[in-house]
Amino acid sequence: MPEDPALIRFLEADGTFAPTPAAERYRAAVDALSDADLETFYRDMAVIRAFDVQATNLQRQGQLALWPPSYGQEAAQVGSARAARPQDHIFPSYREHVVTKIRGVDPIDIIRVMRGLTHGGWDPTDPKNGNTHIYTLVLGSQTLHATGFGMGLVFDGRCGTGDPDRDEAVIVYYGDGASSQGDVHEAMVFAASYQTPEVFFLQNNQWAISVPVSTQSRSPLYKRGEGYGMPSALIDGNDVLASWAVTRAALDEARAGGGPQAIEAMTYRLGAHTTSDDPTKYRPSSEEEAWRRRDPLARMKAFLLTRGASESFFADVDAEADALADDIRTRTNALGGLEADDIFAHVYSEPHPLMDEQRQWLAGYEASFEGGAS
Amino acid sequence: MPLSRAINAGLRASLAGSDRVLLMGEDIGKLGGVFRITEGLQAEFGERRVIDSPLAESGLVGTAIGLALAGFRPVVEIQFDGFVFPAFDQITSQLAKMTNRLEGAVQMPVVIRIPYGGHIGAIEHHQESPEAYFTHTPGLRVVSPSTPNDGYWMIQDAIASADPVIFLEPKSKYWQKGEVDTSARALPLHASRIVRRGTDVTLVGHGAMVTTMLQAAVLAEVEGISIEVVDLRSLSPVDYGPILESVRRTGRMVYAQEAPGFTSLGSEVAATVMERAFYALEAPVLRVSGFDAPFPPAKLEGVFLPDADRILEAVDRSLAY
Numbered sequence: 076m077p078e079d080p081a082l083i084r085f086l087e088a089d090g091t092f093a094p095t096p097a098a099e100r101y102r103a104a105v106d107a108l109s110d111a112d113l114e115t116f117y118r119d120m121a122v123i124r125a126f127d128v129q130a131t132n133l134q135r136q137g138q139l140a141l142w143p144p145s146y147g148q149e150a151a152q153v154g155s156a157r158a159a160r161p162q163d164h165i166f167p168s169y170r171e172h173v174v175t176k177i178r179g180v181d182p183i184d185i186i187r188v189m190r191g192l193t194h195g196g197w198d199p200t201d202p203k204n205g206n207t208h209i210y211t212l213v214l215g216s217q218t219l220h221a222t223g224f225g226m227g228l229v230f231d232g233r234c235g236t237g238d239p240d241r242d243e244a245v246i247v248y249y250g251d252g253a254s255s256q257g258d259v260h261e262a263m264v265f266a267a268s269y270q271t272p273e274v275f276f277l278q279n280n281q282w283a284i285s286v287p288v289s290t291q292s293r294s295p296l297y298k299r300g301e302g303y304g305m306p307s308a309l310i311d312g313n314d315v316l317a318s319w320a321v322t323r324a325a326l327d328e329a330r331a332g333g334g335p336q337a338i339e340a341m342t343y344r345l346g347a348h349t350t351s352d353d354p355t356k357y358r359p360s361s362e363e364e365a366w367r368r369r370d371p372l373a374r375m376k377a378f379l380l381t382r383g384a385s386e387s388f389f390a391d392v393d394a395e396a397d398a399l400a401d402d403i404r405t406r407t408n409a410l411g412g413l414e415a416d417d418i419f420a421h422v423y424s425e426p427h428p429l430m431d432e433q434r435q436w437l438a439g440y441e442a443s444f445e446g447g448a449s
Numbered sequence: 450m451p452l453s454r455a456i457n458a459g460l461r462a463s464l465a466g467s468d469r470v471l472l473m474g475e476d477i478g479k480l481g482g483v484f485r486i487t488e489g490l491q492a493e494f495g496e497r498r499v500i501d502s503p504l505a506e507s508g509l510v511g512t513a514i515g516l517a518l519a520g521f522r523p524v525v526e527i528q529f530d531g532f533v534f535p536a537f538d539q540i541t542s543q544l545a546k547m548t549n550r551l552e553g554a555v556q557m558p559v560v561i562r563i564p565y566g567g568h569i570g571a572i573e574h575h576q577e578s579p580e581a582y583f584t585h586t587p588g589l590r591v592v593s594p595s596t597p598n599d600g601y602w603m604i605q606d607a608i609a610s611a612d613p614v615i616f617l618e619p620k621s622k623y624w625q626k627g628e629v630d631t632s633a634r635a636l637p638l639h640a641s642r643i644v645r646r647g648t649d650v651t652l653v654g655h656g657a658m659v660t661t662m663l664q665a666a667v668l669a670e671v672e673g674i675s676i677e678v679v680d681l682r683s684l685s686p687v688d689y690g691p692i693l694e695s696v697r698r699t700g701r702m703v704y705a706q707e708a709p710g711f712t713s714l715g716s717e718v719a720a721t722v723m724e725r726a727f728y729a730l731e732a733p734v735l736r737v738s739g740f741d742a743p744f745p746p747a748k749l750e751g752v753f754l755p756d757a758d759r760i761l762e763a764v765d766r767s768l769a770y
Contacts, residue, residue, distance in 0.1 A: 193550075193552065194546070194549065194550040195550040195551050195552050195554075198551070198552070198554040199518075199551070199554065199555070200554050200555060201554075208518070209550060209551060211543075213538060213542055213543070216511065216538065216539065216542070216543050218511075219507065219508060219510075219511025219512055219514070219515065219539065220511060220512075220514050220515040220518060220543070221515060222508075222511070222512050222515060223511060223512030223513060223514055223515020223516045223517075223518070223519070224515035224516070224518050224519045225515070226512055226515065226516055226519075227515065227516045227518075227519025227520065227521055228519065230471075230497055230516075230521070231519070257507060257535075258507055258508070258511060258538075258539075261503075261505040261507050261508030261511065262508065262511070262512075264503050264505060264508060265502075265503060265505070265508050265512050268502075268503050420549075420552070420553070421548055421549045421551075421552055421553040422548075422549050422587050422588055423548075423588065423590070423612050424548055424553070424556045424557075424611035424612050425610060425611050425612055427686055428686050428688075429686050
């Protein structure tokens with residue numbers, strides 16, 4: 076199949092630096108990246124992959140209820156997350172492990188969600204979490220929350236002031252499956268209506284569990300953004316440079332008052348949708364193999380080597396990745412439990428008689444087993 | 450003043466009280482809403498405070514959640530009861546659970562206003578009673594004013610609440626007049642109230658049915674039956690104090706509602722009263738409700754909806770035990 080001429084890519088699968096014609100617009104920004112920047116991109120991808128593999132193993136060993144792997148999608152996530160400024164707001168779906176880590180969320184907080192210890196995991200208002208909102212499992216719901224948040228930024232004059240150090244933007248992540256949801260379309264309508272400072276970042280990983288994207292859309296998904304009046308770009312989602320450069324430009328535009336922007340990152344989940352499904356039942360191994368040859372990490376490593384990156388750098392990254400994986404295993408095993416009383420916590424913000432009654436009843440019931448007649 | 454103006458005045462007071470309060474909805478700005486509840490508010494407070502939204506209910510509620518995350522207090526108008534269902538996921542899965550998922554880090558002070566119930570002779574999807582869906586959902590508070598005074602105060606209390614509130618407006622009562630005391634709040638948002646004293650049977654209900662219960666009480670009086678009427682006001686949480694106090698005196702209770710009866714609010718209140726006041730009861734708690742069928746074409750709504758006679762039939766059954 077011929078490649079879409081709109082595709083923005085800097086790095087070919089073998090690591091060759093060969094910008095597509097559509098990428099030329101972003102060339103200067105990429106050329107200005109330092110070796111340290113490029114190494115950070117690689118380090119982010121490699122470290123979180125080790126975390127992702129460890130988490131998958133922990134699920135297989137019964138330590139987690141579920142794991143949605145990010146394996147294979149690291150470039151789309153690292154590029155876009157590194158493109159955001161500290162004051163920007165992140166609305167993830169449920170697979171943005173790389174994004175959340177870059178923003179400062181402790182990966183153990185994701186583990187806590189998947190282990191069944193919380194439905195949230197972290198506090199988006201705590202500065203250490205980099206304005207990162209919690210995961211949302213219902214597909215596409217978060218695109219509306221992000222848009223509403225963006226409306227708030229507009230209403231409060233927190234964007235479009237001309238001060239790039241102060242202006243804020245929102246980036247919302249969703250997938251090719253979610254793009255079929257009505258909420259995503261309503262989010263785009265509202266975003267266009269109110270000109271929210273927002274980037275709709277679609278990671279097209281080709282499969283919505285077992286349903287291929289060809290079943291969901293007859294036209295390339297990035298073109299839908301154009302239908303809502305948004306500038307829309309198509310990037311090679313396995314090229315971290317394309318992801319970084321295009322997202323950075325889109326966020327700059329949004330922050331400056333240019334309204335919502337759409338990006339489709341063409342990528343592939345090399346693993347399962349979650350640990351509950353088996354991709355061998357629904358997709359051909361030849362396809363998987365073809366995408367494995369476009370692995371974002373291998374591509375970036377090859378590129379870094381051509382630029383003279385040292386072996387010690389890669390060894391250092393590997394050691395850091397191993398250390399994170401070990402740390403996560405240790406901390407997962409050390410995670411505590413919950414109090415029964417937690418069921419009633421935070422259901423309401425104000426006092427509620429039903430919660431009080433049921434809390435009291437449960438406490439009495441549990442106490443009846445301690446030192447009772449039996 | 451009529452209930453419609455009372456709610457309008459309450460919204461105006463809340464808008465004036467805090468610039469974080471926003472009204473959002475379809476046609477609520479220039480038109481003032483299809484029931485004119487928001488009439489004049491956009492002219493007074495501007496298009497950023499009173500927002501004419503795109504026609505998308507899930508979008509309305511979903512963006513209100515985002516606005517609440519950004520520190521606003523959005524008040525969403527759903528145009529008609531039957532149009533709330535496209536927003537059902539955002540209300541029940543997202544809005545209701547957000548504070549819980551965030552472990553209390555962020556509050557969700559969002560109000561969803563829904564004109565509900567029958568008796569206006571409308572076409573389908575324009576007169577339904579969806580309250581049980583929302584009272585069944587932990588995390589939501591559900592209230593319904595039956596008088597202009599309550600309309601004025603309860604909408605302000607709902608907007609001031611840190612929790613999401615489903616605010617059900619009995620649309621057939623929008624034009625019913627009553628005194629509004631703007632100087633003092635009568636009752637807290639979640640209190641029920643005995644609105645008529647009686648000694649033989651307690652009638653309990655909410656919204657438009659309060660008027661119907663009072664009509665039944667007047668008719669019963671002619672027959673020498675003394676009826677007490679309790680207005681629930683808050684559908685979730687339910688304030689059982691006045692209800693139990695009343696039932697302990699009368700020994701009999703009938704719950705009246707427009708909604709279908711199966712697994713309804715009336716079912717819940719009836720079960721709870723039987724659990725808590727069993728020895729005070731002279732008869733089982735009875736329910737009068739809409740039938741367990743889709744709301745019928747308007748020409749049949751008089752048959753579908755409980756009227757004073759249907760309520761009195763249940764009163765007679767209760768007294769016959």
